[in-house]
Amino acid sequence: MEHGLSPVMVFAAVGAIGVGSQWLAWRLRLPAIVLMLAAGVLIGPGLGLIDPARDIGTLLQPMIAVAVAIILFEGGLTLNLRHLRDAREGVRRLVWLGAPLGWVFSTLALRWGAGLSWESATVFGGIMIVTGPTVIAPLLRQARLARRPAQLLQWEAILNDPVGALAAVLAFEVVLVRYSSTTVGEGIFDLVLGVVVAAALGAGAGYGIARAFRRGAVPEFMKVPVLFALLLGVFALADAVLHESGLLAVTVMGLVIANSDLPSYTEIRRFKEYATVLLVSGVFVLLAASLDLSLIFALDWRAPFFVALAVLVARPATVFLSFLGSRVPWRERVLLALTAPRGVVLVAVAGLFGERLVEIGVADGAQIAPLAFALVAATVLLHGFALRPLARLLGLSGGAVPGVVLVGGSSFAKALAEALHKAEVPVLLTDPNYSRLLRARVEGVPVFMGDILSEAAEENLELIHYDTLIAATDNDAYNTLVATDLGPEFGRETVFQVAREKRESARHQLPATLGGRPFGGDATLADLTQAMADGWKVRVTRLTEEYDLAAWRDDRPNARLLAVIGRDRTIRFVNDGEDLSPGSDTRLVALVPPDEVRAAREARAAGEEAALTRDGGVVKAGT
Template identity: 65%
Template structure:
């Protein structure tokens, strides 16, 4: 197959390969460099698009570009709706409704004023674009929240606002456009209002019907497990197309309503559905941002002038803060949470996609200024993505709303070992939490002043009561091997499989008791199971920390502690690594050995 379908144009296969490689590669590189993934994706798209001219979506994809982006955004919004469980709101519910019911119209007005007075657009165009600017894209907020590790309530506020306001903003733009259409064509106001009302009603009805129908057939076993995700995709695309055919952009509302309904239907297979959708969304967000950035051309960017820069600054530093602070007046939300939400308003692909659509339509009606909508939208997206990508986590930490320092450790299973390990971790300033559904097993931890959670770490109470953003690893060390395996398996997707550990299971070396690699976590403490570990702890062993030096290296420590079982390594920069059979510790000078050894913790060697 030829690499190029025509002179200078990439073949469709090469296009998909390039977008996939750039998108996923940018996300991986961002993870390695601990940078905001959105920023690298934007830079990658700009580099291959207007920068080097290697890729032009309009040339290489053609008329399929619009439908591809529309479907991708629909799937992203649906996945966002799947995360909106009403029970998870709790303290954030009032703030969310205010940001939607008050924030949307206030933001529309403020954005319209900024577009007219700062950017210089005429009122009709400013009103259409102002409606689109309500959105704070879920395509952006999800990766930012993953990287920032905010506390639960402000994260919920930002996530719910982004997902709910996305279709609201698109429909606001439709409403404004219909008004402009009535004023500039022979269409009557009555017909425009009827079209809007009919489209919104059908969109909500379709979303509810699809959500109810899928929930019913999934719960009743009418669809086999292996077909649930394909059926979900087929229905999603069908209702999106039907709704969009009645009223353009109403499909976004349909899929959001459908996702929220399924999220609150208590389906047994909900976790599997959501997990698959999350994986699909990572790929789609990557692809959409590469396409978005590569679609810009030098002619469009040349339309950006000083007034465009003023507009971006006014939107970020004036319109967004005023909208949020006015919306949240009278709520019980503390000031630090209001400020964080007020100064966090990243825009995403929906803004650019819808701006491009209405920009073309308004230009066709004779509004020459509408040609500036797409570059203005791109400038706002680029500015907010870069700004919030680098500032959200530091601002969250400054306001006390983001995890700080070394990610903590959750220990499931209260015991003498758990308490000893908790004290050792606290001593090296690593946050720790000990969880157990049996209150009596947490007694020694509470007496030692360690944070505890009474309950099952897999329960809904833990989901709402434990600030997961403070923790990066989990150790399942209870006396129940099956429960340890369940905890490790269930939480592996959330923490990452490299960060989930458990004790050796009894008889795990026998084929009859062996489990596949997909179940359980990584084994710590070698051959020590719970029974052997508990026995040693009752004999006076403890978790001890020893710092190595030039004069007291690892070999010397091992000679002094021949029976010790190594648990973890703390390097000189404060990074903690739990030791498994696959780990290769460095044991350099300045590193600390954390081990289960004879003697109380206060007898830890001082030779380092």
């Protein structure tokens, strides 16, 4: 295309393609970051539909810089020190030992693998400390890692991002001293001044905004706009003092706010998370669309050799040396050693310093940008497809069968938990009263004594193993609170709560934004508990080609269908009236009245007795 698209059309197309890639990845259960990379390359150098440099012009780099700053700030907002706990030692080692070791090993890989000069290798090696929060976030969401390795990867990615950028600045200052009239003293002074100013700006802004929010100096509806404006100001001021120090400033600012115990912190963080999803999508598609394929094709055999050294030698050596003598289990060390995706920050910063090196006379600085994209593409593809299988192999991922969290230790909840446990569906029963959990624990059902919303639950429960939650306590308000608070984490389509006692009253009706989906039809917990007292049982029945859903309904006309368990043990909770089409070898979970329980028991006994008189096998008709 000769004239290209207007900037508005480019923004619309990039937004639609980025978010569309994430949605398609969710539907196909593929790594989102891989689809975004492929989509960007396709619409950019592949078909030539979008050329960001041509269509957006000089605004491209500032836009990417601001987007990366917002992404890092949102990452800093997730770094609450109280939640670190058992991962604290690992994070400390990955930052204080891992960063310098990674710099050294990456520099050697670039020098001996890619054949770069020491000047270019040292600058690019500093940038390679960055492990990419823009890539880690979607990867963790897809891989469902256990809490501690997920925390280690997330903290390393966010904290080492500004560290890597500053390492590149330091190396560049050293190179600048050699290739220009700049003295060593001037270079060191500029670097120290930039770091001090950035850290002070970030900490001061974070403390100031937290204090203003806590004292009510900013109205609720203005908090996010004020936060955004301050974020941009801090980033711009720090970057004006020392280039790339703005990343450090916004990370420190987010870290301070995250540890300030603000009442509105959760709402602010969730809004930032939504903004980050859009920014990650857009920036990654833009960078992929900006790729010059001729530079990639110009790379020789040294490029894949360098990538192999970076992934299989430099990263494992960094992790294993950093964790010598630590208490981090070997499985987590292996996972960390083989996981180091690179993303937006690496490409953006590498391209910038590559151009600067060429300007001062380091010719092979031009190779930094294509090598950076080759490393990003390789690690994105590798970790996008391999992280989840590797985590499962090491026992550090949510199981292949997502489970159910039952909140409340009523007789009905215990019966449902025991039935699901026997059906080999992962289940967790929680209640603050330990006596209500004793029977379930005796039956082998995993239990948690305490409030599901407490910090103890957040620290001790691996909720990645569960994708469905049912709030079934005897307190309707608490059920609504649990469903509302945990809805964003589980997904609102998989969060349920039992019917409320006074839901029909206009005075007690709640908006659709509160609570979860109805569970068990219109039966309240009192109704379900009374049914259990009257002899009703939770039963799991297997359907076969001979014994289908219609036959089951004929045998149990009064049973209340609760859920359908598929062949792969995935579970779907249903309500009466929903369109069902379960095939053979699926199982139905239902609350069955006493007369139908008795009839089923008698039919099963009669079938077993008849089977003993036959020469053939037993004919199964459900359990």
